[in-house]
Amino acid sequence: MDRKDFIKRGLLGTGILVTGASGLKALTNDIDELAALKPMQTDDIIGFNHIPNTNSKIMASTILHKAESRGNANHGWLQSYHTFSFANYYNPERMHFGVLRVLNDDTVQGGMGFGTHPHDNMEIISIPLEGDLEHKDSMGTVAVIRNGDVQVMSAGTGITHSEYNKNRDKTMKVMQI
Numbered sequence: 001m002d003r004k005d006f007i008k009r010g011l012l013g014t015g016i017l018v019t020g021a022s023g024l025k026a027l028t029n030d031i032d033e034l035a036a037l038k039p040m041q042t043d044d045i046i047g048f049n050h051i052p053n054t055n056s057k058i059m060a061s062t063i064l065h066k067a068e069s070r071g072n073a074n075h076g077w078l079q080s081y082h083t084f085s086f087a088n089y090y091n092p093e094r095m096h097f098g099v100l101r102v103l104n105d106d107t108v109q110g111g112m113g114f115g116t117h118p119h120d121n122m123e124i125i126s127i128p129l130e131g132d133l134e135h136k137d138s139m140g141t142v143a144v145i146r147n148g149d150v151q152v153m154s155a156g157t158g159i160t161h162s163e164y165n166k167n168r169d170k171t172m173k174v175m176q177i
Helices: 003-012 022-027
Strands: 015-019 071-074 078-082 104-108 113-119 123-130 132-137 142-146 150-154 159-165 172-176
Touching: 123 132, 123 142, 132 150, 132 172, 142 150
Parallel strands: none
Antiparallel strands: 015 150, 071 078, 078 104, 104 172, 113 159, 123 150, 123 172, 132 142, 132 159
């Protein structure tokens, strides 16, 4: 799949995209757009990627949420940490960040999961950190997303789906955005 198809199918259209380390090769190109780095001067404004630019207007909207400050829900089969208000966790100061509504860190017991439920007008990114996430949806897609894979689901005008820990004997950890 080339880069245009990747974006069109995975991010812009209704559907599912699953990619792993081997699939990342589809995202590379052979265009050399980077110039050699020049030595930094003391008055240079820094801010691209890793070093914060203290003069950036973007920094004014940067918020740090430490892991221990997240909301927590223990449902027995599901241990979930919520960065933003979600389900039974409500914090009026943490409703969302721009269009980002969810950043959940879930641990799901073996064989358990989320039954069929609907979504529309959103993208959902699932990143298994440990174990295997089984996905089934109303478009007939059935996939197992493993550690190292990333699933991007574009709900478009509407989709129903379920997600389960594929393994009955191991816990699964997954980040959902």
